[in-house]
Amino acid sequence: MRYAMAVDTKKCVGCSDCVVACQTENGVPIGYCRDWVVEVTDGTYPQLEIEIRSERCNHCDNSPCVRCCPTGASHYSDGGIVLVTHNKCIGCGACITSCPYDARYPHPEGYVDKCTFCIHRVKKGLEPACVAACPTKCMYFGDLDDPKSPVSEILKVRKHKTLIPEAGTDPQLYFLI
Amino acid sequence: MNLSKTNRRDFIKISGLGIGGLAVSASNYAIYKSMIASPPQGAELSVDTDRTPTYCEICFWKCAGWVYKNQEGKIWKIVGNAEDQHSNGRFCPRGTGGPGMYYDEDRLRTPLIRTEERGKQAFREASWDEAFDYIAEKMKAIAEQHGPECMALLTHGSGGHYWGTLLQAFGSDNIAAPSYAQCRGPREVAYYMTFGEGVGSPERTDIRDTKCLVLIGSHLGENMHNGQVQEMSDAIDKGATIITVDPRYSIAASKSKYWLPIKPATDLALLLAWIHVLIYEEWYDKDYVEKYTFGFDQLKAHVKNMTPEWAYGITTLAPDLIRKSVKEMASAAPSVIVHPGRHVTWYGDDTQRSRAMAILNGLLGSWGRRGGFYVPETMPVPEWPHPPFPTPRRTWRDAYPGKYNLAYETIASGICDATIPDVNRGCNFKGWIVNGTNLIKTIPDSAKTLEAIQNLELLVVIDTMPMAITGWADVVLPECTYLERYDSIRNAPHRKPAIALRMPAAEPMYNTKPGYWMAKQLAIKLGLEDYFSWNSFEEMLDWQLKQVDTSLEEMQRIGVKTYDRSYDDLYFEKDQDMEFYTDTGKIELYSTGLAAEGFDPMPFYTQHEEPPQGFYRLSYGRAPMHTFSRTANNALLKDLMEENAAWINPKVAGEWGIKNGQYIWLENQDGVRSSFPIKARVTERTRWDTVYMVHGFGHTNKKLSRAYGKGASDSELITKVLVDPIMGGTGMRGNFVTFKFEPKEEEAAS
Numbered sequence: 001m002r003y004a005m006a007v008d009t010k011k012c013v014g015c016s017d018c019v020v021a022c023q024t025e026n027g028v029p030i031g032y033c034r035d036w037v038v039e040v041t042d043g044t045y046p047q048l049e050i051e052i053r054s055e056r057c058n059h060c061d062n063s064p065c066v067r068c069c070p071t072g073a074s075h076y077s078d079g080g081i082v083l084v085t086h087n088k089c090i091g092c093g094a095c096i097t098s099c100p101y102d103a104r105y106p107h108p109e110g111y112v113d114k115c116t117f118c119i120h121r122v123k124k125g126l127e128p129a130c131v132a133a134c135p136t137k138c139m140y141f142g143d144l145d146d147p148k149s150p151v152s153e154i155l156k157v158r159k160h161k162t163l164i165p166e167a168g169t170d171p172q173l174y175f176l177i
Numbered sequence: 178m179n180l181s182k183t184n185r186r187d188f189i190k191i192s193g194l195g196i197g198g199l200a201v202s203a204s205n206y207a208i209y210k211s212m213i214a215s216p217p218q219g220a221e222l223s224v225d226t227d228r229t230p231t232y233c234e235i236c237f238w239k240c241a242g243w244v245y246k247n248q249e250g251k252i253w254k255i256v257g258n259a260e261d262q263h264s265n266g267r268f269c270p271r272g273t274g275g276p277g278m279y280y281d282e283d284r285l286r287t288p289l290i291r292t293e294e295r296g297k298q299a300f301r302e303a304s305w306d307e308a309f310d311y312i313a314e315k316m317k318a319i320a321e322q323h324g325p326e327c328m329a330l331l332t333h334g335s336g337g338h339y340w341g342t343l344l345q346a347f348g349s350d351n352i353a354a355p356s357y358a359q360c361r362g363p364r365e366v367a368y369y370m371t372f373g374e375g376v377g378s379p380e381r382t383d384i385r386d387t388k389c390l391v392l393i394g395s396h397l398g399e400n401m402h403n404g405q406v407q408e409m410s411d412a413i414d415k416g417a418t419i420i421t422v423d424p425r426y427s428i429a430a431s432k433s434k435y436w437l438p439i440k441p442a443t444d445l446a447l448l449l450a451w452i453h454v455l456i457y458e459e460w461y462d463k464d465y466v467e468k469y470t471f472g473f474d475q476l477k478a479h480v481k482n483m484t485p486e487w488a489y490g491i492t493t494l495a496p497d498l499i500r501k502s503v504k505e506m507a508s509a510a511p512s513v514i515v516h517p518g519r520h521v522t523w524y525g526d527d528t529q530r531s532r533a534m535a536i537l538n539g540l541l542g543s544w545g546r547r548g549g550f551y552v553p554e555t556m557p558v559p560e561w562p563h564p565p566f567p568t569p570r571r572t573w574r575d576a577y578p579g580k581y582n583l584a585y586e587t588i589a590s591g592i593c594d595a596t597i598p599d600v601n602r603g604c605n606f607k608g609w610i611v612n613g614t615n616l617i618k619t620i621p622d623s624a625k626t627l628e629a630i631q632n633l634e635l636l637v638v639i640d641t642m643p644m645a646i647t648g649w650a651d652v653v654l655p656e657c658t659y660l661e662r663y664d665s666i667r668n669a670p671h672r673k674p675a676i677a678l679r680m681p682a683a684e685p686m687y688n689t690k691p692g693y694w695m696a697k698q699l700a701i702k703l704g705l706e707d708y709f710s711w712n713s714f715e716e717m718l719d720w721q722l723k724q725v726d727t728s729l730e731e732m733q734r735i736g737v738k739t740y741d742r743s744y745d746d747l748y749f750e751k752d753q754d755m756e757f758y759t760d761t762g763k764i765e766l767y768s769t770g771l772a773a774e775g776f777d778p779m780p781f782y783t784q785h786e787e788p789p790q791g792f793y794r795l796s797y798g799r800a801p802m803h804t805f806s807r808t809a810n811n812a813l814l815k816d817l818m819e820e821n822a823a824w825i826n827p828k829v830a831g832e833w834g835i836k837n838g839q840y841i842w843l844e845n846q847d848g849v850r851s852s853f854p855i856k857a858r859v860t861e862r863t864r865w866d867t868v869y870m871v872h873g874f875g876h877t878n879k880k881l882s883r884a885y886g887k888g889a890s891d892s893e894l895i896t897k898v899l900v901d902p903i904m905g906g907t908g909m910r911g912n913f914v915t916f917k918f919e920p921k922e923e924e925a926a927s
Binding site: 010011013014015016017019020021023024025026027028029030031033036037038039040041042043044045046048049050052108132133134135136137138 | 216268398432
């Protein structure tokens, strides 16, 4: 089992519903976020193009955050989801520095927090909150080992990329381009 | 598209504060912690545990959804109701952020009565009884001295229904929503004049099944009209073509096959050239035009010289692009939508521009066709019986004899103007009840609105938040949020008739109350209780719901009930005989209604004023995470976007030495400078002749602790209003701004 997510940059409008949906679902403190939206504009008027990406933890197969964690709080869970055990985390922040995607933040209660792919929902057969909320249905989630999962199906037919592949982290967040 | 390496790259984080987030201090954290519920712990809530139905009140789309609570009974999250045609189970960021409105510690907490002159923000707390006595006494005095019709209601949103009942019972028909003359009014009149029916809300656009969606200045995706944005995404999936006409490279433009970067204020020339090409290339739907339309020959003669080459000189759009884009529409017809837009009060000839768009839809045969415009149906829900309303002796129309006869609804700005005393008017307003609309920002030219307010004998404001308008009120009535109240049943038109229930997910916080309760209490004070003869609101809702084959108990469980259509007539059948509700019974390409009122029966292009040297046209729009000016203080949404920015083309910024991210002030052609500085966003996404900003920022009320002074207000800079002679709409895009690097003198001195 290998959980992954794909985000369609052609359908995303950047509304940021994914950010609020994550915040309320997971009780992320106001002022912080586990996911965010980036807009990149290229060109000069009127020859322009925009790419919009809903970004979050890439749940890398080769995660620098897990490797550098001194207490084992950061670990791989079912299906490759990278998680932080809050009561094992000492808040040293090594993982925050090591992450090439800026996906982690120091929670005011003393531990480091980040996207969990909503594992609590996934275990119940639900989609992550961001995926379920997205008005444009631009996000696809599922098990890459299951060829019939929404994420496997879309990656078969659409051109896609990952971010900062040169970091060698083997990220599992794909962007359809 | 191949982009050379010398091109600019503009990278922004739209939302999300990233590492470190806000500088959250311990005290801030305590406040913020109270504003977001912990998710349920341990035993997870099952899907249907402890949820209550609602429909959203953060914008007019009114999506139905479910409010979930955690184990402590705190409101935790809101998600869409899968049965709802408005949301399809998916809320937009504002709806998802609804708890931020409920938890906002800046909310109005108790009734207030003004103690000093208007605008000084000096109030004393009052009991509900005192507040209603005060209002009733003033209303009676106004009725005696001037007549009851000198009271007006200015309203937006669901709670306004019962204030409307109260006002009509009192003897006034002057009920206005700024959503008409400040927003969609010209479009409604144009479609009535063409098809005999309005577009309505939600719009009857069949985007889901369209093959070609044409957006004229409408930035779907940035204006987060949920169902439409969802359907646009579905249409992209199905390979539909999008054509966007916008001086700004909008998000929709970035998803378009054709983006027409038009010179602002010239849209009518493009639309007329498109009509010319459709007719003279014979790309229009001949059968449809012959069977259903009136005035084709007149139209053909009218646009004879309005060629793409003619339009090129006006719009700066290449003739080839004009031809190619309209060919795309014709190829997709009748599954094509020239979208009527929503906020269309731009240049004062807005009814005519909307008419040109309606005419295009007529020529393409898309009205009543799959992928074009469907025929919506609404569930008729009867009103609780009440005595007939008295007939008012005068209405707002008496203030404007012979004008705006084609306005089907009351003009909010007209009420405002007719409040400033003028012996020549047949009607002068003396009292306003303002429900859920921040008129200071909603109606352009804030200074004039304030002048009107200073002439009132009574101003009552009902709101949940201390918006600018509350500072000017005599009495402020604090409403509980939509998450804490029942409300009228939602029965909007859609593909299938449907209703939705809003019920309280929590008890009202503080000393706040629902609008229906306030209206009834005031009615009792005025001796009008017969118009509110229900014992409890639940009793009334249950009676209403039982008339439409359901009950309050069932609706509390399901939230949304969808009915079958009474006829299978979502679209016209090919060759079906149709009679339209126009004078000729046909789709009027030549409008007999407009001609009868002395207006051009077919649209002309008229040139609008150009920005003076060193000035740029002020354009404004929406961001998907905010609604008007009402969400700026919502902690969840403020995190996504806390201020607006002035979008400036890099060439222009270079001339002025303005750097990206620098704070500047905007000053308009009348010397009005923004109260607050605004951040410059130097971006290729806007034209060199235009400065763009998102509406709804620059709040002046310090009681909005998160929104005060953040960004600038476009409303403040819109001092020149271009009034549509046909229906009184207030065109707001004829204002020009320049850049200043210091505040106004009085601001600097204070």
